[in-house]
Amino acid sequence: MRFPSRLLAANMWFAVMLWAGYLVLVTVITLAVELFGELNQSAWEQATQLPRWYAFFTGVTLVRQFLPLYIAHGQTRREFGAQAAVTVALFAPFLSALITISYLLETALYGLLDRPQVISQAHLFTEPTQVPLVFAEYLLEFLVWIIGGSFIGAGFYRWGAGGLLTIPVGILLAVLAETATGGELRLPLLRVIDLNLSPSAAMTAGVGIGAFVLGLALTWPLIRDVPLRNKA
Amino acid sequence: MRVDAHDLVLRYGDVTALDRMSFSLEPGKIYGLLGRNGSGKTSLLSVLAAFRKHSEGTVRVDGAPVFENRDVTRRVSLIRDTGETVDISSAEDALEFAKWLRPDWDAALAASLMDTFAINPKKEVSGMSKGQRSALGVIVGLAGRAPLTMFDESYLGMDAPARHAFYDALLADYMAHPRTIILSTHLIEEVSSLFEEVLIIDRGRLLVQEEAETLLSRGTSVTGPILQVDAFTEGMTVLGARELGPTKSAMVYGHLDDVRRKRAVESGLDLGPIAMQDLFVHLTGGPR
Numbered sequence: 001m002r003f004p005s006r007l008l009a010a011n012m013w014f015a016v017m018l019w020a021g022y023l024v025l026v027t028v029i030t031l032a033v034e035l036f037g038e039l040n041q042s043a044w045e046q047a048t049q050l051p052r053w054y055a056f057f058t059g060v061t062l063v064r065q066f067l068p069l070y071i072a073h074g075q076t077r078r079e080f081g082a083q084a085a086v087t088v089a090l091f092a093p094f095l096s097a098l099i100t101i102s103y104l105l106e107t108a109l110y111g112l113l114d115r116p117q118v119i120s121q122a123h124l125f126t127e128p129t130q131v132p133l134v135f136a137e138y139l140l141e142f143l144v145w146i147i148g149g150s151f152i153g154a155g156f157y158r159w160g161a162g163g164l165l166t167i168p169v170g171i172l173l174a175v176l177a178e179t180a181t182g183g184e185l186r187l188p189l190l191r192v193i194d195l196n197l198s199p200s201a202a203m204t205a206g207v208g209i210g211a212f213v214l215g216l217a218l219t220w221p222l223i224r225d226v227p228l229r230n231k232a
Numbered sequence: 233m234r235v236d237a238h239d240l241v242l243r244y245g246d247v248t249a250l251d252r253m254s255f256s257l258e259p260g261k262i263y264g265l266l267g268r269n270g271s272g273k274t275s276l277l278s279v280l281a282a283f284r285k286h287s288e289g290t291v292r293v294d295g296a297p298v299f300e301n302r303d304v305t306r307r308v309s310l311i312r313d314t315g316e317t318v319d320i321s322s323a324e325d326a327l328e329f330a331k332w333l334r335p336d337w338d339a340a341l342a343a344s345l346m347d348t349f350a351i352n353p354k355k356e357v358s359g360m361s362k363g364q365r366s367a368l369g370v371i372v373g374l375a376g377r378a379p380l381t382m383f384d385e386s387y388l389g390m391d392a393p394a395r396h397a398f399y400d401a402l403l404a405d406y407m408a409h410p411r412t413i414i415l416s417t418h419l420i421e422e423v424s425s426l427f428e429e430v431l432i433i434d435r436g437r438l439l440v441q442e443e444a445e446t447l448l449s450r451g452t453s454v455t456g457p458i459l460q461v462d463a464f465t466e467g468m469t470v471l472g473a474r475e476l477g478p479t480k481s482a483m484v485y486g487h488l489d490d491v492r493r494k495r496a497v498e499s500g501l502d503l504g505p506i507a508m509q510d511l512f513v514h515l516t517g518g519p520r
Contacts, residue, residue: 006332010325065320071283072316073333074306074378225300227284228316230274 004083007066011058011091018054019098022047026102027109034113041118042128044106048099048138055095055142059149062087063157063219068228077223085216088146096138103128124181124204136201137181140208144177147215154222157229169218173211180207233294233307233380233412234259235280241288242275242436249275251436252289257414257429259294259379262406264427264444265416268516272436273416274312277384280414281310293380306335309378311369311386315357318368323360324353326368327375334376341405342375348397362389370398374405382414395419399426424508434516444508451511452488455481456501464496471506471514483510 030043062084070080107128110117117128125133148170156163180203235257242250249272257263267273278284279291282298282305291297293304311317318326323346331337346353349367357365366389373383387398403426406413417423424430430447432440440447451471454461458480461473465482473482483506488496496503 006329010320010329068316069320069329070333071305072281072310072312073330073376074302074308075333076282076300076302076305078300079302225285228278228314230278230312230314 002079002083004087007083007087008090011087012094015054015058015091015095015098019102022050023102023105026106030106030109034115039110039113039115041116041120042103042106042110044099044102044128045119045121047102048141051095051099052141052145055092055145056149058091059088059146059151060153060156062146062150063153063223067157067223067226071228077226081216081220081223084150088143088150089212092142092146093135093139095142096135099138100131100135103134104131124201133201136204136208140177140181140204140211143208144173144211144215147212147219148173151215151219151222154219154226158222158226173215176207176211180204235380235412236292236295237280237289238291239289240276240279240286240291242272242279242284243287249436250279250286253433253436253438254289255431255438255441257412259412260410261428262413262415262426264420264424264430265414265433266420266430266512267416267433271434271516273433274384275436276433277310277312277382277414277416280380281305281308281382283310307378308380308382309334309373309376310382310384311373312384313366313369313386313388315365315369317372318357318365320357322354322356323351323368326357326372327353330372330376334378336377336379338375338377341377342371345371345374345401348401349394363391363394366390367394367398370402374401377405377409377411380412380414382416384416385418388417388419395422399423402426420509420512421507427508430508432512432515439515447511448505448508450487451483451485451506451514453481453483453504453506454496454501455479455504456499460499460501464499464501469514471510485511485514 026043026047030039033039033043066084067077067080070083071077107117119126119128124137128134152163152166152170155166159165237256238254240250240253241248253272253276265273265276275284279286280293280298282300285299293308296304298304298308317330320326320329327342330342331339349364349371351364351368351371357368360368366387369386370383373381373386387395390398402413415423415426424444427444430440430442430444431438454464457478458475461480461482465484469485471483471485473480488503493503
């Protein structure tokens with residue numbers, strides 16, 4: 001199989017551009033809080049809500065945009081599936097690395113301002129400087145959100161409105177990931193679902209790999225013979 | 233590439249889009265695929281390009297099945313108006329992906345056609361006019377140089393000068409790099425001179441597959457004095473007629489043998505070809 005360099009490059013380049021803009025925005029907000037309020041906790045801990053949705057829509061776009069592109073250029077669904085899987089497996093750590101760097105830059109900024117970079121919610125890590133744990137947590141989160149986006153995107157691409165049926169499965173994957181990192185998914189109605197698992201690095205790795213493989217296994221039957229739509 | 237379809241069926245739920253269609257296409261020709269709206273043109277091309285899996289029958293390209301067969305699909309290109317190959321950020325990105333995925337990609341031809349159609353490579357595809365998006369699609373189709381290249385009305389959004397530039401580019405590149413090309417179109421008169429062979433389909437069935445010249449020979453215009461034209465065409469299938477003063481011109485369908493042609497000349501009648509579009513209208517049954 002050919003290495004999906006173009007697919008990865010397209011997504012990575014866009015992600016870096018977005019991240020640079022988002023980094024500036026979060027920094028400006030942080031400084032605004034310092035100037036006009038009380039800066040007493042990590043801003044990036046809150047700011048990671050949006051990147052997970054970006055990861056989700058990257059997964060949707062993989063199927064909605066790149067699957068038709070690949071097939072129209074003579075690739076098979078099987079080839080696309082393999083390239084998309086490799087892309088997700090490499091893009092998720094890339095995003096996680098960007099978030100980890102963001103926390104470290106924030107650490108430097110808070111040091112300059114002499115403010116405590118307090119982490120207020122449950123995580124796999126207790127300090128933003130615990131780089132391997134920060135990286136592992138967001139790696140799992142992005143893996144699951146991208147593959148969940150791919151699964152739901154495939155459902156809508158194949159069945160139109162019938163794709164709504166895939167949403168509960170996508171949510172279940174996200175809940176599993178959050179629970180495995182000790183986090184709490186702040187989405188309406190989801191607090192009723194509590195798998196009550198004790199997070200650990202081993203569990204994070206296990207859940208991450210398991211959710212990724214499960215997501216691939218669920219998505220493949222939806223795309224393996226999917227027809228390209230006749231309308232844009 | 234050679235194409236062979238046998239008893240090809242495609243169903244969408246209760247709708248049968250292709251109904252036991254059988255035909256063979258020899259390699260290295262330009263084919264016209266004609267049919268009315270909903271006749272099954274897009275469905276047929278989608279099956280040939282593995283965009284869809286057929287329901288029954290067989291379709292083979294160079295003797296091999298098409299669906300999910302990379303040895304075949306990588307040598308097949310279908311450009312549709314839906315823009316699968318171009319709907320990705322900028323025009324430059326669309327060409328980069330095509331270059332990366334198409335084994336026979338000709339970057340120089342793509343660059344030349346970008347100039348011909350005055351497309352800015354940096355421009356976002358989503359911000360392009362319909363005509364520019366269509367032009368980008370045909371650039372991807374032509375520069376891809378796939379041995380089986382199909383255009384499904386993908387140039388309808390272009391204005392007349394751009395369409396003619398496309399026809400010129402297609403013909404020039406086909407002469408330099410012969411391959412099997414299928415053009416599906418409603419602009420029959422505009423494109424018919426390119427066709428070497430024509431397939432006409434209707435309601436999912438193949439009505440006609442003939443050399444373009446043979447098909448055109450099935451229709452004749454008969455022009456002359458009204459009485460002589462009426463006498464000559466009596467008992468023949470008249471597709472249409474126009475009168476101007478004492479002169480009448482009638483379009484008749486059916487082969488004219490030498491005896492009839494000689495009789496026409498003796499009656500002072502002029503015989504000439506008729507437009508492919510008139511034959512198409514007749515063969516597909518007129519208004520519905």
